[in-house]
Amino acid sequence: MKNLWHIAHALWQTAPAFRLALLYLVLLAAVALALPWLPLAYGPNELDLEQIYQAPFGWETETDKSRHWLGTDGLGRDVLSNILYGARTAFTISLPVMALASLIGLTLGAMAGLYGNRRLYLSRALLAALLIGLLTFAYYGIYLPTLLFSQGADYADFLLTGIAAVLFSLLLVLALTPLFKRLPYLKKKSPFPTDELLLRLIEVQTSIPRLVLILVLAAIVPPTLLALSVLLVLTFWTGTARLARAEMLRIRELPFFEAATSLGYTQKRLLVRHALPHLLRPVLVAFSFGLAGLLMLESTLSFLNIGVSTDLVSWGRMIAGIRTNTAAWWLVAIPGAVLSLTVLALQTFSYYVLRTLQNKK
Missing domain, CATH: 1.10.3720.10 (MetI-like)
Incomplete structure (x- = not known):
């Protein structure tokens, strides 16, 4: 800087x-x-419906109006x-x-x-959890809000559904990662x-x-x-x-x-x-x-x-x-x-x- x-x-x-x-x-x-x-x-x-399409720098306006x-x-x-x-x-x-x-x-x-x-190694358990979380977010964060909006839902409902989808996807990833790590194959790390x-x-x-x-x-x-x-x-x-x-x-x-x-x-x-x-x-x-x-x-x-x-x-x-x-x-x-x-x-x-x-x- x-x-x-x-x-x-x-x-x-x-x-x-x-x-x-x-x-x-x-x-x-x-x-x-x-x-x-x-x-x-x-x-x-x-x-100001009395002054529609008035040209710039018009001096013919009444004195009592700006x-x-x-x-x-x-x-x-x-x-x-x-x-x-x-x-x-x-x-x-x-x-x-x-x-x-x-x-x-x-x-x-x-x-x-x-x-x-x-150079970046991630556990297969985390990658599997991220994939499931991404699919969950695609459904609850994109498809479902779009469906609600097409049926006349309010914008507040649309926004809340998107926020809930983000939080639910993150919680799902955090919960599934330690469970998947118990499996021998998913416990190993792979290059990302x-x-x-x-x-x-x-x-x-x-x-x-x-x-x-x-x-x-x-x-x-x-x-x-x-x-x-x-x-x-x-x-x-x-x-x-x-x-x-x-x-x-x-x-x-x-x-x-x-x-x-x-x-x-x-x-x-x-x-x-x-x-x-x-x-x-x-x-x-x-x-x-x-x-x-x-x-x-x-x-x-x-x-x-x-x-x-x-x-x-x-x-x-x-x-x-x-x-x-x-x-x-x-x-x-x-x-x-x-x-x-x-x-x-x-x-x-x-x-x-x-x-x-x-x-x-």
């Missing part, structure tokens, strides 16, 4: 484009956090307020989703690169093909286009912010996992890592103390690149009204308003410009950090 701070400080002094991108992102994040205290005249979903500085949409909703609240929605979805997806990808990729196919399993899992998931997978999952999952976040996490971890695996394979061949291995350090210490500091820098760069992709995908889903609730304030939903009135150019130009600037700022930030890291190698 100290090295990243030094890199950012050096880029701030030498790269004007990096400075502008960072200033824009910090300003946008500060505005999104300070929204409850900003003196906005209109709320994001507040209707102006819509950036215009309104087909229901009279203020564009400025929706732009600001749309930024909060974008970061509320993209930041936690990308953080969780990066954590999952970093963990699985680093383990696959470190252990390979012959960590790398091969991860690669096959990534191949299966990436063989299905991300948007198609989201469409299928969104058809059986209620359109909420939590459901959308879970769907995005399940589709965004693969890129980080592949990067972490490749970096781990490279680090494993470095002299300092081979020296630490020859000294007899445990695999846990090798991973946490020696490999993780070198893995964090490229993963953080991938995090910012993935953040830009998530912003675009979230806006696309909101534009298509897929997997998101209709009352969610989003830049994509604002752009979708052009379909009812093609003359309302500001419904595309203003949120589209803000979205493009945000993605460009994230890409610029990532580019300069990545270039600096490559020059240091």
